[in-house]
Amino acid sequence: MHAGPRQTAVVVGNGAVGASIAYELSSRGFHVTRVGRENRPYAASLAAGAMLGCFGEVTTSLLASEHGRAKLDMDHRARRYWTEWDERLSQDSGDTRTLFSADGTFVLLNTMGSAPVDSGNYRAIEATLREYKEPYETVDPEDLDWLAPNDLSRSLRGMFLPGEHAVDSHRLLVKLDQALVKTGGKIVDAEALGVRVTNGRATGVELVGGEVLSADHVVVAAGAQSLTLLDQVAEARAQMPPMVSGYGVSALVETEDRALPSSVVRTPNRAFACGLHAVPRADGVLYLGATNIISEQPRRFAAVGDLQFLLGCAVDQLHTNLSESSLLSVQVGNRPVPADGFPLIGAAGAEGLWLATGTYRDGLHQSPLLARHIAALIEDGASEYDFLSSFSPVRAPLATGTREQVVTTTVEHMMATGYEYRWSVAPEWPPRIERHLRRFYAALVDELHPSFTPPAELVAAMTDGIRESLMRYYGAWSS
Numbered sequence: 001m002h003a004g005p006r007q008t009a010v011v012v013g014n015g016a017v018g019a020s021i022a023y024e025l026s027s028r029g030f031h032v033t034r035v036g037r038e039n040r041p042y043a044a045s046l047a048a049g050a051m052l053g054c055f056g057e058v059t060t061s062l063l064a065s066e067h068g069r070a071k072l073d074m075d076h077r078a079r080r081y082w083t084e085w086d087e088r089l090s091q092d093s094g095d096t097r098t099l100f101s102a103d104g105t106f107v108l109l110n111t112m113g114s115a116p117v118d119s120g121n122y123r124a125i126e127a128t129l130r131e132y133k134e135p136y137e138t139v140d141p142e143d144l145d146w147l148a149p150n151d152l153s154r155s156l157r158g159m160f161l162p163g164e165h166a167v168d169s170h171r172l173l174v175k176l177d178q179a180l181v182k183t184g185g186k187i188v189d190a191e192a193l194g195v196r197v198t199n200g201r202a203t204g205v206e207l208v209g210g211e212v213l214s215a216d217h218v219v220v221a222a223g224a225q226s227l228t229l230l231d232q233v234a235e236a237r238a239q240m241p242p243m244v245s246g247y248g249v250s251a252l253v254e255t256e257d258r259a260l261p262s263s264v265v266r267t268p269n270r271a272f273a274c275g276l277h278a279v280p281r282a283d284g285v286l287y288l289g290a291t292n293i294i295s296e297q298p299r300r301f302a303a304v305g306d307l308q309f310l311l312g313c314a315v316d317q318l319h320t321n322l323s324e325s326s327l328l329s330v331q332v333g334n335r336p337v338p339a340d341g342f343p344l345i346g347a348a349g350a351e352g353l354w355l356a357t358g359t360y361r362d363g364l365h366q367s368p369l370l371a372r373h374i375a376a377l378i379e380d381g382a383s384e385y386d387f388l389s390s391f392s393p394v395r396a397p398l399a400t401g402t403r404e405q406v407v408t409t410t411v412e413h414m415m416a417t418g419y420e421y422r423w424s425v426a427p428e429w430p431p432r433i434e435r436h437l438r439r440f441y442a443a444l445v446d447e448l449h450p451s452f453t454p455p456a457e458l459v460a461a462m463t464d465g466i467r468e469s470l471m472r473y474y475g476a477w478s479s
Contacts, residue, residue: 006031007029007030007031007216007217008030008031008032008033008214008215008216008217009022009025009030009031009032009033009215009216009217009218009219009378010032010033010034010035010204010205010213010215010217010218010219011025011032011033011034011035011218011219011221012035012036012192012195012205012218012219012220012221012222012226012229013034013035013036013219013220013221013222013223013226013356013357014034014035014036014037014040014043014173014177014187015036015040015043015044015045015046015173015221015223015363015364016045016048016169016172016173016176016363016364016367017045017221017223017356017357017359017363017364017366017367017370017371018034018036018219018221018222018356019034019173019176019177019180019367020176020367020368020370020371021219021221021356021370021371021374021375022034022176022180022185022219023089023092023176023179023180023183023185023371024371024372024374024375025185025219025374025375025378026180026183026184026185027088027092027183028375028379030217030378031184031185032180032184032185032186033185033186033187033188033213033215034180034185034186034187034188035188035190035191035192035205035207035213036188036189036190036191036192036222037189037190037191038189040173041300042223042224042225042245042298042299042300042332042333042334043223043333043334044223044224044246044248044333044334044335044336044363044364045169045172045173045333045363045364046169046170046173046331046333047248047249047250047289047290047331047332047333048169048250048289048290048333048364049166049169049250049264049277049279049287049289049290050101050166050167050168050169050172050279050364050365051102051105051164051165051166051264051266051277051279051365052079052082052164052165052166052167052365053075053105053164053365054072054075054076054078054079054164054365055125055128055129055132055134055136055161055164056105056107056125056161056164056264056266056268056275057075057269057274057361057362058072058121058124058125058128058269059120059121059124059268059269060120060121060124060409061400061401061405061409061455061456062124063124063128064400064401064402064405065398065399065400065401067342067390067391067398067399067400068400068401070387070390070391071342071343071362072128073387074343074362074366074369074385074387074388075362075365075366076132077369077385078362078365078366078367078368078369078370079163079164079365081368081369081372082099082100082165082167082368084368085099085368086098086099086100086167088179089172089175089176089179090175092178092179092182092183093174093175093176093178093179093182094178094182095171095174095175095178097171099167099168099171099172099175100165100166100167101166101167101168101279101280101281101282102165102166102261102262102263102264102279102280103165103262103263104160104161104162104163104164104165104263104264105160105161105164105165105166105263105264105265105266106139106144106158106159106160106161106261106263106264106265106266107122107125107158107159107160107161107266107267107268107275108141108147108155108157108158108265108266108267109122109155109156109157109158109267109268110141110149110153110154110155110156110267110317111152111153111154111156112153112267112313112316112317112419112420113267113268113270113271113416113419113420114271114412114415114416114419116412116415116416117268117270117271117412117413117416118267118268118270118416121268121269121270122157122268124268125159125268126159129159129161134161134163135162135163136159136160136161136162137159137160137162138157138158138159139158139159139160140158141154141155141156141157141158144158144261144265145261146259146260146261146265146319147261147265147318147319148318148319148320148321149316149317149318149319149320150315150316150317150320152316153316153317155317160263164264165264166264166279166280167364168281168282169364172364188207188213190207190208190209190211191207191208192205192206192207192208192222192229193206193207193208193229194206194228194229194230194231194232195218195220195229195230195232195233195350195353196212196232197232197233197350197353200350200351201350201351201352201353202215202217202218202350202351202352202353203215203352204218205218205229215352216352217352217353217354217378218352218353218354219354219355219356219374219378220348220353220354220355220356220357221355221356221357222357223298223334223335223336223357223363224243224244224245224246224298224334224335224336224337224357225298226243226336226344226355226357226358227240227242227243227357230348230349232350233348233349233350233353235349236348236349236350236393236394237349238472238473238476239394239395239473239476239477240344240348240349240355240393240394240395240473241338241339241340241342241344241358241393241395241397241473242338242339242469242470242472242473243336243337243338243339243344243357243358244294244295244296244337244339244458244461244466245294245295245296245297245298245299245334245335245336245337246292246293246294246295246334246335246336246337246360246361246457247291247292247293247294247295247298247299247332247333247334247335248273248274248289248290248291248292248293248332248333248334248335249289249290249291249302249303249306249307249310249330249331249332250287250288250289250290250291250310250330250331250333251287251288251289251307251310251311251327251328251329251330251331252281252285252286252287252288252327252328252329252331253285253286253288253322253325253326253327253328254284254285254286254325254326254328255284255286255321255322255325256321256324256325256326257321258283258284259284260280260281260284260285260286261278261280262280263280264277264278264279264280265277265278265318266278267317270416270420271413271414271416271417271420272292272293272294272413272417272456272457272460272461273290273291273292274289274290274292274361276289276310276313276314276317276318277289277290278314278318278319285328286322286325288310288311288314288318288322289310290310290333291306291309291310292335292361293306293461294337294457294458294460294461294466295334295461296463296465296466298334299332299334300332301332302330302331302332307330309421311327313420335359335360335361335363336357336358336359336360336363337358337360337457337458338358338360339397339454339458339469339470339473340397340398340399340400340454340455341360341398341400341454341455341457342358342391342398342400343357343358343359343360343366343388343391344356344357344358344391344393345358345370345373345374345388345391345392345393346377346388346389346391346392346393347377347392347393347394348393348394349393349394354374354377354378355393356370356374358391358393369385372384372385373385373388396452396477397452397453397454397473397474397477399453400453400455400456403445403451403453406445406453406454406455406456406459407438407441407442407445407459408438409456410437410441410456410459410460411434411437411438411441413456413460414437414460415430415433415434415437418430418433441459441460444459444462445459448467448470448471448474449470449471449474449478452474452477454470458470
């Protein structure tokens, strides 16, 4: 049954996912109120490079499970909508400037990573491009006009992906705000305290100041903080993968000569993180990103060491003259990372309550698809994306691979971190370190649960708090 004009919806969250869902619902005739602080504290979208990466994001661990393959398919489908999304937002926002800021993507394999991670992921990208019959071309990194790395970290191989672009994330958020208002939606600059549920149905959202916004439907898309709003569906929440934050730092710089690459320039994804990347923006501004560190709680400010590492990598591996650039802005984002590594998309434990989070590094790229999906579920009770049902929020843990594969990935990425930080160790030490790490991580996951295994990122970042939340979640599915 289609929603009538009197249907109301409150969307909590104003990052790319929440803002896109609010706009899509408003476009379909819903009376939409979107809740979130205007300055978007903690949001991943503000700090995002906004690469529309599908194949450039492929890793060996992504391909190791059927759920990872489903996530890849999700990214592939999402990429198709961006031209239409750009046109719709230009029309509905009144701002005719395009969202696109980069034409294609160069993926470079340099000497700074490790063979299992960097080279393995580079080969995985190539293999997946061939599998999907996606056009790409091999390039010689020395032929790229803009690239000028330190000789000790020069790129050895490269490929150009003409179908992988990037958008200006700041412009995207502004246009989503404008389009929502012009299609009849309302923006409330406030922090949500929790979802209100009565007799098994979501009835609205309570704000920190005590005001309650009533609605027929509530969509929670508040990134890493989404699950904290679900106290009134505690039983369902206990059966959802808990989330941590993938805290990341990025920077905007103005190059000395204002010269920019015309395309995204990036490495494959690296140890527990996205690859090093440079994304051109307007007016001589270059985006440099990005770090990724698992944190129990979202972080608002950058650690000096993380910024130092990021900028040092950019100068060494991309262009030595970036050291003369002007630092315009340091950006911090918090990616929502579920305990099993996969999105939380769909019904959330009460009638009329929906969740759209847990997208990790892919939320902005997936936002047009997720907006269509959630809007279709609300409007019609069904969606064209049947495969997303495996990512329903109330679920048993999904596997990212076998336990042995997860342990191996954790060890490989920990070792790769050492190489990225230019550690200097005697040749006989890395094998010894690997053996000790393997024993340590194998024992760690064996103690957590007989069969459920968290993804490598959480294994490596294990704290008492993360361990306790995992064991509570596993316990909810072990009886």
